Amino acid sequence: MATIYHKVGIKASAEDIYQALTSDKGLSNWWTHETSGAGAVRSIIDFKFNDTIVQFRVKELIQNKKVVWKHFGETPPEWMNTEISFGFEVTDEQILVHMKHANWQEQTSFFAHCNLKWAVFMLSLKDYLETGKGRPFPNDVQIDHC
Amino acid sequence: MATIYHKVGIKASAEDIYQALTSDKGLSNWWTHETSGAGAVRSIIDFKFNDTIVQFRVKELIQNKKVVWKHFGETPPEWMNTEISFGFEVTDEQILVHMKHANWQEQTSFFAHCNLKWAVFMLSLKDYLETGKGRPFPNDVQIDHC
Numbered sequence: 001m002a003t004i005y006h007k008v009g010i011k012a013s014a015e016d017i018y019q020a021l022t023s024d025k026g027l028s029n030w031w032t033h034e035t036s037g038a039g040a041v042r043s044i045i046d047f048k049f050n051d052t053i054v055q056f057r058v059k060e061l062i063q064n065k066k067v068v069w070k071h072f073g074e075t076p077p078e079w080m081n082t083e084i085s086f087g088f089e090v091t092d093e094q095i096l097v098h099m100k101h102a103n104w105q106e107q108t109s110f111f112a113h114c115n116l117k118w119a120v121f122m123l124s125l126k127d128y129l130e131t132g133k134g135r136p137f138p139n140d141v142q143i144d145h146c
Numbered sequence: 147m148a149t150i151y152h153k154v155g156i157k158a159s160a161e162d163i164y165q166a167l168t169s170d171k172g173l174s175n176w177w178t179h180e181t182s183g184a185g186a187v188r189s190i191i192d193f194k195f196n197d198t199i200v201q202f203r204v205k206e207l208i209q210n211k212k213v214v215w216k217h218f219g220e221t222p223p224e225w226m227n228t229e230i231s232f233g234f235e236v237t238d239e240q241i242l243v244h245m246k247h248a249n250w251q252e253q254t255s256f257f258a259h260c261n262l263k264w265a266v267f268m269l270s271l272k273d274y275l276e277t278g279k280g281r282p283f284p285n286d287v288q289i290d291h292c
Contacts, residue, residue, distance in 0.1 A: 006265075007258035098258060112153035112244060119152075119265030 004101040004115045008122040009094040012129035014064035017095055020129060021067045021086050022058075030125040030134035044072055049137050052076075056084065064088065078110050097122070150247040150261045154268040155240040158275035160210035163241060166275060167213045167232050168204075176271040176280035190218055195283050198222075202230065210234065224256050243268070 010017060020026035027045070028035040034048035041061055047054045054076070056069035068085045082103045089096040099122055104111050120140055128134030156163060166172035173191070174181040180194035187207055193200045200222070202215035214231045228249045235242040245268055250257055266286055274280030 003253060004261075005253050005258040006262045007255055008262055096255075098255070107149060107151050109153055109242075109244070112151045115150075115261070116152045116154055116265045116268060119262045120269075122262060123266075 001102070002104040002107045002111060004099075004104070004111070004118055006099045006119055006122050007096055008099070008126050009091075009096050010126045010129050011094045014088055014090065014095055016129055017088065017097065017125075018064045018067070020125060022061065026128075028136060030128040030136050031121055032137040033139075045069070054079070059083065060085075076110070078104065078108065097125070147248070148250040148253045148257060150245075150250070150257070150264055152245045152265055152268050153242055154245070154272050155237075155242050156272045156275050157240045160234055160236065160241055162275055163234065163243065163271075164210045164213070166271060168207065174282060176274040176282050177267055178283040179285075191215070200225070205229065206231075222256070224250065224254065243271070 020030060022038055024035050024038045024045075027038055027047070032047050032049055035045065036048075037043055037045045039058070041058050043058045045056050045058065047056070052075060053073075055072040057072045058068075059070045060066065060068035066085065066087050068083060071079045071082045071084075074080060082101060085098075085100045085102070087098040087100075089098060099118065101114070101118060117140070120135070124134040124136060124140065166176060168184055170181050170184045170191075173184055173193070178193050178195055181191065182194075183189055183191045185204065187204050189204045191202050191204065193202070198221060199219075201218040203218045204214075205216045206212065206214035212231065212233050214229060217225045217228045217230075220226055228247060231244075231246045231248070233244040233246075235244060245264065247260070247264060263286070266281070270280040270282060270286065
């Protein structure tokens with residue numbers, strides 16, 4: 001099993017970060033423009049990337065502290081049974097968001113692609129919260145061809 | 147043991163990418179401005195980040211195909227005994243660079259920090275080669291505080 005693990009510091013309140021991870025509006029501002037279904041535990045969130053819909057079921061929510069999703073469906077195949085979590089670590093200056101995408105079968109070439117893309121999207125989350133402007137798909141063009 | 151693994155597509159020749167990974171001039175344009183010592187196998191490269199010098203010994207070079215470094219010295223401590231490799235995968239459109247930072251003892255918080263930073267520097271390498279302008283330290287300010 002392999003895990004993608006990123007840490008990013010964000011100068012925003014825990015409430016605002018939590019909103020960005022648990023609402024359609026928040027998620028659509030940093031991951032993909034077309035996001036729907038975000039809500040309570042057991043909600044299924046649809047993340048649309050052109051013709052591809054990636055789905056996650058909300059598995060755990062600890063208000064202003066932690067968000068866990070479990071992959072739902074079969075797209076993309078390598079994400080089956082994976083889980084994504086965001087944990088908040090509060091420091092004096094900022095909140096460190098620990099993002100993990102766990103339960104990959106192995107560190108494939110696609111894993112490496114997604115690892116880099118997750119870094120880009122974590123920085124998009126940071127920019128959305130700190131400046132009001134993220135770079136959700138399809139505006140993540142900087143690495144469109146990687 | 148844990149491995150950071152990124153893949154980035156670069157529209158440049160294998161020769162140019164190899165130069166960017168094996169010469170002081172190339173390395174100083176995408177990782178850190180102050181780079182010295184790059185050369186043949188067994189060379190020790192000094193990468194300076196303010197008062198910190200990070201050193202790697204060149205372990206393997208396959209011209210225009212692969213570069214491997216072995217960490218040298220004790221800074222940063224978690225990098226001791228780690229290895230960094232860059233492998234080239236040629237496709238019709240571009241060259242995919244597979245970057246690995248292997249032999250971490252575990253996936254610590256610092257690992258997560260470095261994982262995100264490596265993504266930023268891989269995109270800096272891409273931009274340097276495609277546009278002539280990378281974002282080597284200290285110009286990697288976008289994530290200065292993470």
